[in-house]
Amino acid sequence: MLGKRFDLAVLLILLLAFAVTATTGLLADYLGIPRSLYHRLSAYSLAALALWHVVVRRQQLRGRIKAALGRRERSGHRYLPDSAMPASQLRRSALSRRSFLISGVTGIAGFFLGRWFVQGGLPAELEGADLGLAYHEWSKPSVTAFLRKPLQWGLQPPQYKDYPSAPRMPLPAITDYKGLPFGETVQRRRSLREYAGKPLTLEQLSVLLHSAYGITERTYPLRASPSAGGLYPLEIYPVVNEVTGLSSGVYHYQPKDHALDLIKEGDHRSSLLGGTGGQDMVLKAGVLFVITAIFQRTRWKYQDRAYRYILLDAGHLGENLYLAATSLGLGPCGIGAFFDEEMNRIVGVDGKEESTVYLISVGNLV
Ligand SMILES: Cc1cc2nc3c(=O)[nH]c(=O)nc-3n(C[C@H](O)[C@H](O)[C@H](O)COP(=O)(O)O)c2cc1C
Incomplete structure (x- = not known):
């Protein structure tokens, strides 16, 4: 029981560290920050947590790897492939009506939320404002600004301009x-x-x-x-x-x-x-x-x-x-x-x- 809770806690912290690392990485890239301290710190903690997890759970991991390779563990327990699983157990792991409903409702909500974010246009308080201020406001980083951006902003042009026929x-x-x-x-x-x-x-x-x-x-x-x-x-x-x-x-x-x-x-x-x-x-x-x-x-x-x-x-x-x-x-x-x-x-x-x-x-x- 304690072992399961420990696994769950480590998994949650790992997921959190992963999310922070990915978000800070994307944000740093978006803002043009080549070395973000937040990104590095979360990446280090992600690596440390993963390493710690591997060290603490090395026995189980070894067992799982052996099982995945189809070898019998020392305890005699064997991991079964799906084809060898009892029908009742397989049925339980299939998509239930509740999870089907939850994913449907989440999908529809996501669609409408997305439409709301992607609407674009100037915020009401900026209507008629000086264009420079409107641009400054518009170009501030935020989650909504990030989501409403078009995906493609064109290709990178050549870094040098040439005049091949000029003296x-x-x-x-x-x-x-x-x-x-x-x-x-x-x-x-x-x-x-x-x-x-x-x-x-x-x-x-x-x-x-x-x-x-x-x-x-x-x-x-x-x-x-x-x-x-x-x-x-x-x-x-x-x-x-x-x-x-x-x-x-x-x-x-x-x-x-x-x-x-x-x-x-x-x-x-x-x-x-x-x-x-x-x-x-x-x-x-x-x-x-x-x-x-x-x-x-x-x-x-x-x-x-x-x-x-x-x-x-x-x-x-x-x-x-x-x-x-x-x-x-x-x-x-x-x-x-x-x-x-x-x-x-x-x-x-x-x-x-x-x-x-x-x-x-x-x-x-x-
Ligand atoms: C972005 C920018 C635009 C400027 N435009 C002009 C200009 O059109 N005509 C001009 O005589 N001086 C211009 N200046 C010079 C400023 O008038 C000058 O920098 C300011 O008076 C401070 O004086 P200093 O540069 O001698 O310290 C400009 C300076 C900057 C930074």
Whole structure:
């Protein structure tokens, strides 16, 4: 009797530990947490419980294994296959009317509960609310949000964007770059809008791009700025006004080879001025970095929360650019006020699958 209670208790705790491990695992994956303490702790207790159960019940387990293999136990008791079981015992194990009714009612209740969860639409309190707030509310993790999600959010697109027919300019390798010390860089960092109009060097452009989104770990390609799930949804299009050794034009940064692809040659200053609502630092900047996002790169995995992560990624990339520019003695300025369609047109993206999310100008200080 005591043995049975013990077995039941261990089984229940094991089931609970299993449920917690599975739920925390799914939640951690959903929220993009690679190492969740709760998940690890419940997984360790699950393993410890299973091990303890095996040690304490090793005699019985050995007996059951032998029986399953059809061998006679030392006690002389034999486990019988179904075909050898008495008819009365088989009848008892068959589906009874009560269990049939219970499973039917549970199934119907589950169906209606499911319909209620999957309904979708905005909650009443958000009708007419600011879209940003509605999105923020909508993308909070909850059981109902989880259940109402569609199962398929599309496929994972390629991690790099290529311009195979564009002329390629390799960027100088960064071997012994030493800028200002970190503390001084942070102290000095400011958004600066007055530029001398002198060209940047190719080495400076190379350091800026590498610091923003360059590959810093080749085995599993990781970049200089962090990205949710290591999915790197952003692209950088340096619009070059003046850089020694480069003709002016719209370029695309290819992190794989640390190179630039020229996608549109020419002076684009007047378009940049129009696209930023007349913010004239874009005229004297050596380069305006146009940062776009390919949303599906993060969306296929993080679904509703992807948009939050993409903008956070852009903030990290932007800060790396700010700090790199400051440490080079250059002036950076983030620009959030821009006309999306005009900027998308300049860099040649459709504004749907890929769209501009942030601009940063960098120039020589006066
Ligand atoms: C997301 C974002 C958008 C910004 N947009 C603009 C902008 O459109 N024009 C501008 O002149 N400065 C812009 N800035 C720069 C801020 O005005 C600046 O960071 C703020 O005044 C604080 O100054 P500091 O960066 O020198 O510390 C932006 C900064 C951020 C982070």
